[in-house]
Amino acid sequence: ISSGNPTVQTLACSILTALLSEFSSSSKTSNIGLSMEFHGNCKRVFQEEDLRQIFMLTVEVLQEFSRRENLNAQMSSVFQRYLALANQVLSWNFLPPNLGRHYIAMFESSQNVLLKPTESWRETLLDSRVMELFFTVHRKIREDSDMAQDSLQCLAQLASLHGPIFPDEGSQVDYLAHFIEGLLNTINGIEIEDSEAVGISSIISNLITVFPRNVLTAIPNELFSSFVNCLTHLTCSFGRSAALEEVLDKDDMVYMEAYDKLLESWLTLVQDDKHFHKGFFTQHAVQVFNSYIQCHLAAPDGTRNLTANGVASREEEEISELQEDDRDQFSDQLASVGMLGRIAAEHCIPLLTSLLEERVTRLHGQLQRHQQQLLASPGSSTIDNKMLDDLYEDIHWLILVTGYLLADDTQGETPLIPPEIMEYSIKHSSEVDINTTLQILGSPGEKASSIPGYNRTDSVIRLLSAVLRVSEVESRAIRADLTHLLSPQMGKDIVWFLKRWAKTYLLVDEKLYDQISLPFSTAFGADTEGSQWIIGYLLQKVISNLSVWSSEQDLANDTVQLLVTLVERRERANLVIQCENWWNLAKQFASRSPPLNFLSSPVQRTLMKALVLGGFAHMDTETKQQYWTEVLQPLQQRFLRVINQENFQQMCQQEEVKQEITATLEALCGIAEATQIDNVAILFNFLMDFLTNCIGLMEVYKNTPETVNLIIEVFVEVAHKQICYLGESKAMNLYEACLTLLQVYSKNNLGRQRIDVTAEEEQYQDLLLIMELLTNLLSKEFIDFSDTDEVFRGHEPGQAANRSVSAADVVLYGVNLILPLMSQDLLKFPTLCNQYYKLITFICEIFPEKIPQLPEDLFKSLMYSLELGMTSMSSEVCQLCLEALTPLAEQCAKAQETDSPLFLATRHFLKLVFDMLVLQKHNTEMTTAAGEAFYTLVCLHQAEYSELVETLLSSQQDPVIYQRLADAFNKLTASSTPPTLDRKQKMAFLKSLEEFMANVGGL
């Protein structure tokens, strides 16, 4: 290294790099027959002494190079190699001194290692000259994009330094302060290269993630302020560059990646309100928020679609349905920007309001001009849509940001009004005139600024009402027959926003908050005119959308989701059912007439679900009766009228009849989807009547595959949504119905030969559905919410004897039906394959005693399936198969028959699992499942196991390895000799197995 000869130095560097690879626990390590434990010990010794020495040498070389001017090509190539080596050292995955064996294997897979060296590295890394060196190096080579990658990566690693290396907090503060100084000196006043963006944002992101808040705030105030200023500046600048990248449609979006990282860092930084005084970040938040908005608005307010020299580019590209919506694709960015908007609510909420209000007015004007033009010269198609599209895109982004700012998207939990928003509204409530606020809210058709006193209104409500104004312009354009000019995307944004808003704000539960803003509780609280009005308004919107936008599936879907939100909580549903419109909607849907019957089938199902959910709102008995008469009874009546006709058999192929049947089956799926614990009793009884009739339909439509498919789907849905709530006798009814369904299916399809082109596809779909059905039925064994009383009643002796069908019977019958139809070709469909293995594993786990009773053919194919799953399918399937083996082996042990086919089969599986654990490259995720299966199999076949061990040992040439293997095998079984199926022994064995794996793995 010190020779000064580039060739020799290159060689030295290569040797060191190779050494590092061998000692690291990564996939680069070659297979030289070290046990993992031994390897771990070597690594530990290496990292304390040699690694540090390598690092020091590297640092010396880098120092040397950084001092020189004018490096020639050969020299700079050597320089680059040593820089890469330094990076490798700093990315070392340090093993802590005392770490249990089984963690060693785990460490291998972790990526993005943070720098957490042991104490012995203290002097080396805390020496401020080291850090300075890397800043110096970077300044020197930053224009070389390859080398800059490495130098920035080194700095990012140093930015993640943590752990025992710091003797106390003070040293951590010093280190951080020093680092930030170096960073600011390096990037302030320079123009950042494209290739630096990601690296720099990684450095900042590491600093913010790794250093605790109290350390961050302990650095000198001025320095911290400069750091946050710099972060703000970089965020805005990367955001602008990211927007440019989008315009140029670049493949490699480096600024977008860097921007994402910085926005995420902001989220981490501002979510802590303990260490920073209130308002500390407000000004920065304003800047980042403004720049985000600016990048997303069209000129003149913004810079969207402008290239660097200010030229607008606009192209109409084809967007496929697979393209994610912006609200999902940019959800992380939007969440950060929304959070910053909350922090700076004083600025951001009025800003969004005025931008939206202004655009609503412009949109309204623009549409009016189009209308006049159309009236003046109908048929003229020379309308330039550029202006409209720009407005739509502006509104699109404004609504997305508003949605993320005002509310969170929660799954399963009750979303709360963000505290910043609540405080903001409360703070200003004394200056607010409630009546004017309600007026602004309640008159979406009027310009906000035309209402006297409009500036003394609650800003949050005014922002909501700005979105309602957009919605109103849309509705009016529809009434004026301008639907073709509207943007379905904007329509989607509106209902998406309203749904998100309604979940959080509509009928706020005051118990959930310490204090509540008066304008909020007056406008959207329980028992207020405001909430009744807004529910009516939303409902009107839903109905209008469903009739106008049936051809825009996504929009219709978002719309119907809004409807579900309105009725899924009892408090809101109570108000919804008071609207006449709701009843009209129910009647209209029940009549199956246009436009609602134009909706796509998933939308119709969800609509049905919403209508059913609404029926569980609070109503007096008479009203309730009437409601079900409107919603569910027509379904039943129409259906019975059709199928009970004398000549139904002859008419069944008529188009109207088929449509009626399809619509009914679709509706049944929707009803099943509406199941909740408190309505299951009613819905189950209702659906059960249909299921019986559906079996009759299976017979009638036996030659109509699409109908058969839909009938099975109804059963799948009912089982999926309801089985977990059913008591024993009800569950029995469902089992019986399913069994009959399968029998009819089997009878009609046995020996059937089809030539039509879609035969294979249809059969695949049937099989998939049947497997889903069986899996759903089995799931009762894991998830059961049924009333325990009823379960106990089912165990009374008299009733138990009457049991006609058990889940096992249905499922095994089903498997019997499916197995002959399954082929290796069909298993190439991944969904089908996973569903199949899930099903057979469930069966082995739940009914192991039934397996030996299976007919021979069925038994054989089941065993073959398991073997196939273990050896040549995905690791997920392999895991499932391993899980199936344990109960099978236990079953054998219980039965104590040594010549049964199952016993013989398990002997074969012992060898398979043995090979998997000992001989093949082992997947550590599988150790537990494989270990459990292995142990039970060993218990069952002790002699065979010894034989396997003997064979393996006798093939060993090397006496050292022989001895180690033999010792390892002895230790493995030492704690459990003789092995018995006892939990304690099994646990002991599993523990020894981990040790065993660490010891012989790789041998």
Added chain:
Amino acid sequence: ALRKNGFVVLKGRPCKIVEMSTSKTGKHGHAKVHLVGIDIFTGKKYEDICPSTHNMDVPNIKRNDYQLICIQDGYLSLLTETGEVREDLKLPEGELGKEIEGKYNAGEDVQVSVMCAMSEEYAVAIKPC
């Protein structure tokens, strides 16, 4: 509404929909539907793209099962449910035709499924009974 697994007329032929996807021109454009269908009689593939507001023709498909009585001059004699005999349907070509002939010659009872759409009619499946 059209649905996957449903039927549609493409280029004047009755087709089963095997693929249905949407796209739009520009973010604020209206949806267009891209349909791929397979001719239910010939197996030929047809595609079409149209605005999602467009009305599409849907063929009426009827399926009937008949008892096979005999095969004569390449035509099937079939017994309908109402007791009439149809003799206007050809013995299908290929695998299925051979299968029908084989079963008939072996004296097995066979039920033939016949599919009818847009005034075309063919035997498409058999089932022993």
